Amino acid sequence: MAATLPTEITQSILLLLDAETFHNARQTCVSWSKAAFSSHVLRLQLLKTPISPPETMREDDDDGWWSQLFNQVARANNFGKRDHIDRRVRDRRRPRPAGIKAQRGGGVMVTSRDKKKIAVLKGTYLELHDAIDGSHAAVDVHLSRSLYPLWTAVARAMSDSTTAWMTMGQQHASYQVALSYTGDLIAVGLGSTIHMYVTGRLGEDEMPAAYVFGDNDRRRQASENEMEMDEVKGTIQSLEFAEHDTLLRVTVCHMGIARVLYLGNPSAQWSHASGSSVPSTIQYWKHNLNHVYLDSSRLSRLFSDNGKTRFTGFRLLIPDTHTVQNKSKQRLFAAGFQHGDESCYCIGSVSDGDQATVLTKLPARRHRLSEPWLKYFDPIDGSMHPEHSPEGGGPFLESDNIRFAKSRWDVSNMPAAASSQPLIAVSDDGILMAVYGPGEGHKFKFANGGAIYVYNIGCAPKISRTPSPDLVPGSIAPWPFLLDIIDDKPLSLQVRRERDSSGTQSQMVYIVSVETASEVIDWRIS
Known part of the structure; x- marks a missing residue:
């Protein structure tokens, strides 16, 4: 033996x-x-x-x-993780609780993060349902007329429960809906307008918290000498509550360029470790929805004034215990980093005054040529493989990338990081990061779908702190791996850490989840 x-x-x-x-x-x-x-x-x-x-x-x-x-x-480098991935696909519209009927055109349906409530958009109002049996969990929320611009034909806007066609600039604006963690608050975005409603009670005189980009942008309060904020143009592409619902993450797209803003004004003593936070109520949002906490466009401009730097897919990371205990004013973030001819994903920090610092550049396909370790190790370049098809010399197939990626150091495992609209998601423990690159992994870059890659950023150097006694010197590159290639444009990307008790032993697993217009795909990584 x-x-x-x-x-x-x-x-x-x-x-x-x-x-x-x-x-x-x-x-x-x-x-x-x-x-x-x-x-x-x-x-x-x-x-x-x-x-x-x-x-x-x-x-x-x-x-x-x-x-x-x-x-x-x-x-x-996530050794062994690729051997324990379970892929599951389910219809986005079915199964659904019995009390929720399918909406014409697919509708808009979102679930709260605690998975107990579901919001369904029906024409001019939202219904809140129990996620288990579909029963009404609260009164219906009627959308305020001020959500729609005066120049929009309301009848045409309401003719479809999913989208409204806006004539100005020939822009196509879709309804964006987000639920707070427990479903007590609902945020609705359309075009350049955001409304926030409270569920469970809504009197006729109860006005929503409202914010209109380009209308009530104002000087932020951080410094007397701070410059006016750039005017925000474009249409809202996504909404998401963050950090105990004290921040609202908004993605705005204009001329193909995506910009991420965090709205709200959370307490400086916010602590994820202790669970304390500013109470996220409708009154809080009425006072703070028009306060821009962070703006990726402003961070890019202050990082370099040559106009060639851009932070894309910007996402704040939850403060860790070290940051909270030392009352650090720095916030960590993950983002795509495009600087001149360089494109990669990065971990950075932002301090008072919106000054961004790049702490770690993660290996990416276009970035790898400048890596200092390349003189010691050169990965296989998947694009140079002669047999792009089983017959050899034939047309490139998406399946080839999956096949080449089985070699851990093949370049097929590396994202190009050149997209202006990547999706980035990070687990709550700050360990696993998933990125979606539009067009990547496909024969044509303008394909409707793209590729999803996974990084372990828990080992990446971050804010300087007391070194761990068991830390071995040396720079360890957290190489990504290709998780999968999808054929449809994702509406959302999430990474969550859950306890799995289905086997003989209970264990913590990571779930990478992608929602498209027709289905939800989950990858369980154990």
């Missing part, structure tokens, strides 16, 4: 494996684990990975040091 082989023979077999297969093999049994613990074996396996090795490749270190370094590389 393989378990009883001499250690030297087992080590010879292990050296023939790639780094990810080696990581899996060293966990099969005690004898293989002991054979893989050798510093000689670990050092040669690390040479097959994209780490920055000059200072770390020291042959005089003991086996434990090398094992610790390899474990960090394995975590950063």
Whole structure:
């Protein structure tokens, strides 16, 4: 049996494996684990990975040091995760609770994050339902007429429960709906207007919190000398409550360029660790919906005034315990980073005055040529494979990317990060990040769908803090991997961490979820 082989023979077999297969093999049994613990074996396996090795490749270190370094590389690059992915597809409209009927044109239906309430848009009003049995959870919310511009033909706008055609600039505006965590608040966006309503009670004299881009933009209060905010133009593409519902994340698109704004004015003492926050009520939003907390366009302009820098898909990361305890005024974010000819995804920080700093550049297809570790390790370039089809030399197929991506260091596992409208989602624990690149993975860049990639950003350097005693020196590149290629444009992208008790042992898993116009796709990563 393989378990009883001499250690030297087992080590010879292990050296023939790639780094990810080696990581899996060293966990099969005690004898293989002991054979893989050798510093000689670990050092040669690390040479097959994209780490920055000059200072770390020291042959005089003991086996434990090398094992610790390899474990960090394995975590950063999600070794073993690709072997435990369960893909599930379900119809976006079915099954649905019995009390909720299908809407003409697909309708707009959103679920609160606690999964207890569902909001359904029906013409000029919203219905709130219980997510289990479909029964009414609260009174219907009638949308205020002020949501629609005066120059819009109301009859035409209401003829479809999903979209309204706006004649100005020939722009197509769709209804965007977001529910707060428990479904107590509903945000509705149309064109350049946002309304916020409270559920459960709505008197005739109860006016919604309202904000109109380009109408009530005002000087922010952070500094006396701060410049006026740029005028926000375009149509609202997405709405999302964030951080205990004290922020509303809004994506606005104009001329193909997406801009992310965070509206609201949360307390400086906001703490995710303790659960304390400013009460998110309709009164809070009436006072703060017109306050721009962060603006990706402004961050880009202040980062570089040459007009060639852009933060795309901007997403704030939840403050960790260290940041809260030390009352740091810095906020971490994840975003696409386009600077001149460079395109990649990054982890950055933003401080008072909206000054952004890029802390970590994540490996990406166009960025990799400038990586310092490239002189030690050069990944396989998937675009250079001669057999783009089973017959060889034929047309490029989307399935080829999936096939090439089975090699952990193939460039097919790397996003191009060149899109102006990527989708970025990060788990609440700040570990797993998923990015969607429009057109990527397809034969034509203008394809309706795109590719989804996964990074482990938990190992990426962030705000400087006291080093962990078990941290091994060296720069470990958190390489992404290609999760899947989809054929439809996603409406949303989410990453959540859940406890899975379906097996013999309860474990925490990550769920990457994409919602399109017709279906919801979940990838369960254990």
